Amino acid sequence: MNALCLRQLCSPVEANLPLEKRWSHIHGLNLADQFPRGKSEIDVLVGLDFYYDFMENVVRRGKHNEPLAVRSTLGWILCGRVGEGPALGPMRALHVAVEDSVVAVLRNFWQLDAIGVLEEAESAESPSSG
Numbered sequence: 001m002n003a004l005c006l007r008q009l010c011s012p013v014e015a016n017l018p019l020e021k022r023w024s025h026i027h028g029l030n031l032a033d034q035f036p037r038g039k040s041e042i043d044v045l046v047g048l049d050f051y052y053d054f055m056e057n058v059v060r061r062g063k064h065n066e067p068l069a070v071r072s073t074l075g076w077i078l079c080g081r082v083g084e085g086p087a088l089g090p091m092r093a094l095h096v097a098v099e100d101s102v103v104a105v106l107r108n109f110w111q112l113d114a115i116g117v118l119e120e121a122e123s124a125e126s127p128s129s130g
Contacts, residue, residue, distance in 0.1 A: 001050050001053075009041075009042045009043075009044075009045055010042055012039045012040060012041050012042075013039065013040060013041075013042060014039055015036065015037060015038045015039050015040075016033065016035055016036055016037055017035070017036060017082070018035055018036040019035045019036075020066075020082075022066075023062055023066055023067065024062075025060045025061065025062040025066070025068075025069065026060065026062070026067070026069050026076070026078065029060070029069055029075075029076040030075045030076060031069075031075050031076050031077075031078065032072060032074040032075035032076060032077050033075075033077075033078075054072045054073050054074060055070060055071075055072050056070075056071040056072060056073070058070070058071040059071075060076075065081045065082070065083055065084055066080075066081065066082070067079060067080045067081065067082055068080050
């Protein structure tokens, strides 16, 4: 697994709500996050290419519009809906890609641009057999 280190992954995430007592399917689980908790920073993002290395094949489902719990190596993770109604606010997504340095990108560009020209120059420089 590779790590990409950034000064800040995203702005702090809002506080999460207390767990509902009616969600009996999650009572007694060792959760990967604290409920409730205040606003907090995100420390680590796990890419989808490694996500399933953390996830186990155990899921606890509640009723319609209740969160489900998925067991992971970090503890149980709650996912999904927590009720009905309008969304709490706008959602944002950030996609990060690790790219080669500008020098490497330019070098690759000029190598592609010189296809044919380099081959002609190399054949002109090589001694002919005869």
